[in-house]
Amino acid sequence: MFTKVAENLKKLGYQVTVFDTKEQAADYLCDQIQDTTVAFGGSSTLDEMGLFARLGQRNKVIWHWLPVEGQTKNETRMLARDTDVYLTSANGLAETGEIINIDGAGNRVAESIFGHKKVYFVIGKNKLAEDYDKALWRARNIASPKNAQRLGMKTPCAAKGDRCYNCSSPDRICKVLSVFWGAPMGANCEVVLVKEDLGY
DSSP: OOHHHHHHHHHTOOOOEESSSSHHHHHHHHHHHOEEEEEEOOOOHHHHHHHHHHHHHSEEEEEESSSTTOHHHHHHHHHHOOSSEEOOOSOOOOOOOOEEEEEESHHHHHHHSSSSSSEEEEEEEEGEEEHHHHHHHHHHIIIIHHHHTTTTTHHHHHOSSSOOOOOOOOTOOOOOEEEEOHHHHTOOEEEEEEEEOOOO
């Protein structure tokens, strides 16, 4: 499975690295990212890897989950636009190479598309699906309900935890969908694949 998706991602213009464990992947990222500015998208994957604290030892790091003192989460999101490096994960990754993310505020998908010198997608094996349709299904019906539950949202998917209800709740967190058919033109994107379950 990892061989196939890695090959397809490379054909679509991504750099690809594959690791057996999250610790190996974290060590690699800390070696690659030094003496620069870094922003994080909302990501349980990155949180589970302890990357914010580790990268903060050698870089200036920004994450709206841990807002800059005296600033709101949204103000911290705005600061992320000016960093050299952006890290995020994915809600679904097709073996054919499509990367899918669903977002509430839109900052995570926006920052992953344009404006940074380097973007890393860090993706665990649980995010993999056979094809685009199944990856999209996973993003909507597995990742989104779990994220809504994590955030304590009052949505049908959070209450039942079983699927997307395409609701109109004011707490709905799935507002924006991004699909990467390939690495954007001129972008420097790397997909870091980890052979462990990470995030939602």
